[in-house]
Structure formats: structure tokens, C-alpha cells
Amino acid sequence: MINSIGSPGTSLTGIGSSATQRGEAATKINKPASSLEDRGAVSTTVSQLASQGAPIDSDRVSALKAAIKAGTYKADPHAIAQAMISADMGAKL
Incomplete structure (x- = not known):
């Protein structure tokens, strides 16, 4: 970006604090999901990021x-x- x-x-x-959230989410997403619970957490995180939209000033x-x-x-x-x-x-x- x-x-x-x-x-x-x-x-x-x-970019403000949402960049930190996005960085944390990217870290979570890049780790392999070993269980359905992990996959659900990743899906929730991705949904939250998508709902926030692009960080625009x-x-x-x-x-x-x-x-x-x-x-x-x-x-x-x-x-x-x-x-x-x-x-x-x-x-x-």
C-alpha cells in the first residue's frame, strides 16, 4: 500500500489504527488454519476487514x-x- x-x-x-488491525489480521490469515475453529476466526476477521472498507483520508x-x-x-x-x-x-x- x-x-x-x-x-x-x-x-x-x-491510515490510522485500522492499519494495525489489518496487520494483525494479516498475521492471523498467513498462519495455517489447523481446525475449523481457526478457520472460523479467520473468516470473521476477513469479514470485519471487508466491512471497514478502504482506509481513506x-x-x-x-x-x-x-x-x-x-x-x-x-x-x-x-x-x-x-x-x-x-x-x-x-x-x-
Whole structure:
């Protein structure tokens, strides 16, 4: 997942505590389910994550839309590429 694009300290996704929950859920999901009870717990966790939806910072989205509309948004291709690579490789370059 891309955590930020643009200036350091800005966040496109606005991930909060739900990211921790998602990380914990991913840990649970990656462990093999050895019993029906474990599988049920994984299913419940997946359902909870799906019901939460994507972690979106609505204020940041609104600010980006306004900047695009005003013609003041400047995309930084290097920062975008670096964030994509980092997300894919799991390491900051």
C-alpha cells in the first residue's frame, strides 16, 4: 500500500489504527488454519476487514481534488514511483 505521495509527512491514505488491525489480521490469515475453529476466526476477521472498507483520508482527498481543479496540483513522478516500489518491495529506497 502506498502510504504517502509528495512532500514528507503528507499522507494520501490517512491510515490510522485500522492499519494495525489489518496487520494483525494479516498475521492471523498467513498462519495455517489447523481446525475449523481457526478457520472460523479467520473468516470473521476477513469479514470485519471487508466491512471497514478502504482506509481513506477524506480531507486529503478533498484537498487533492481542490488542487487539481484549481490547477495547482503538481505530481512528483519520482516520489510516486518510489512509493510504488517501496510498497511492492516492502522497503524504503
